[in-house]
Amino acid sequence: MNAAPIPFKNKLGKDQLFKISRFKEKIKKTRPHKHGGYHELIYLTQGEGYHWIETEKFKIEAPELYFLQSGQLHCWQFTSIPRGYVILFKEEFFNFINEASILNLMKNLTSVVNISMHGQQDLTFIFEDIIQEFNSGNEFSDQVINGYLRVLFSKLLQLSSTNATRATPNLLFDRFQKMITEKCPDLRNVNDFAQELQTTRQQLNSVCRRHSGKSASDHITGQLLLEAKRYILHTEKSMSEIAHLLNFNDTSYFIRFFKRHERVTPLQFRAQYFQ
Numbered sequence: 001m002n003a004a005p006i007p008f009k010n011k012l013g014k015d016q017l018f019k020i021s022r023f024k025e026k027i028k029k030t031r032p033h034k035h036g037g038y039h040e041l042i043y044l045t046q047g048e049g050y051h052w053i054e055t056e057k058f059k060i061e062a063p064e065l066y067f068l069q070s071g072q073l074h075c076w077q078f079t080s081i082p083r084g085y086v087i088l089f090k091e092e093f094f095n096f097i098n099e100a101s102i103l104n105l106m107k108n109l110t111s112v113v114n115i116s117m118h119g120q121q122d123l124t125f126i127f128e129d130i131i132q133e134f135n136s137g138n139e140f141s142d143q144v145i146n147g148y149l150r151v152l153f154s155k156l157l158q159l160s161s162t163n164a165t166r167a168t169p170n171l172l173f174d175r176f177q178k179m180i181t182e183k184c185p186d187l188r189n190v191n192d193f194a195q196e197l198q199t200t201r202q203q204l205n206s207v208c209r210r211h212s213g214k215s216a217s218d219h220i221t222g223q224l225l226l227e228a229k230r231y232i233l234h235t236e237k238s239m240s241e242i243a244h245l246l247n248f249n250d251t252s253y254f255i256r257f258f259k260r261h262e263r264v265t266p267l268q269f270r271a272q273y274f275q
Contacts, residue, residue, distance in 0.1 A: 005245055006073060006230055008036045017093040020134050023084040032075040032234035038090045040068040043127055047082030055229045058114050067113035067156060071181035073230050085127040099146060105153035107174065115159045172199060173211045184223040185246045190216045225261055232270050239266050
């Protein structure tokens with residue numbers, strides 16, 4: 001049985017909080033993978049092909065921006081030489097008190113952000129300036145980089161549809177969402193998450209309903225379904241292997257769970273994408 005989980009790639013050093021580089025100019029197909037512990041902002045100025053993010057397949061139409069949250073699955077399939085920039089950063093790069101506004105801008109972005117830059121201002125000069133500051137290591141380089149990131153996140157919000165759905169930040173809700181991506185499916189019970197977060201089940205549910213309109217259990221179920229879809233679409237694993245990886249004791253129960261929420265079986269879901 002091939003029960004290996006989808007791999008994580010870590011492109012930041014052990015103590016590294018921020019990194020910027022030019023996109024590798026190679027025609028390649030990458031294997032599905034996740035980045036743990038940091039976010040990724042990608043600006044493609046040239047390139048053709050496809051970009052899978054979770055269950056969405058985007059046709060690459062540069063120039064465009066992508067913003068990936070920590071833990072999201074993605075892979076590339078280029079058919080022409082790509083050019084652009086990649087920014088990797090951990091939330092710890094920002095001061096949680098003095099730079100809370102930047103973190104709030106980032107949290108207001110939807111889970112998957114792909115924005116066409118056709119007809120918009122070319123952002124190359126911003127990314128080139130960030131590269132220069134990153135490589136210089138001057139005394140105020142971090143402050144300059146943070147200022148540019150605030151501009152970029154503001155631009156993303158301005159161009160995306162998230163303006164109408166901005167939520168007031170809540171530390172408990174944010175910690176719960178982060179913990180779900182990191183510890184599900186190992187944890188899948190509301191009481192277990194509440195205990196880890198040092199709160200009660202009732203308080204966690206109340207916060208979740210207030211900030212998302214969904215219960216804590218709904219969020220956990222959504223993450224389980226997302227994990228299932230990752231394996232269904234991006235691997236050739238059998239349903240029994242996927243059930244095992246998601247800690248379902250019984251394959252038939254996993255299939256029933258999936259069908260109850262998606263209205264199709266896992267195999268039917270896979271067939272919809274690969275007819």
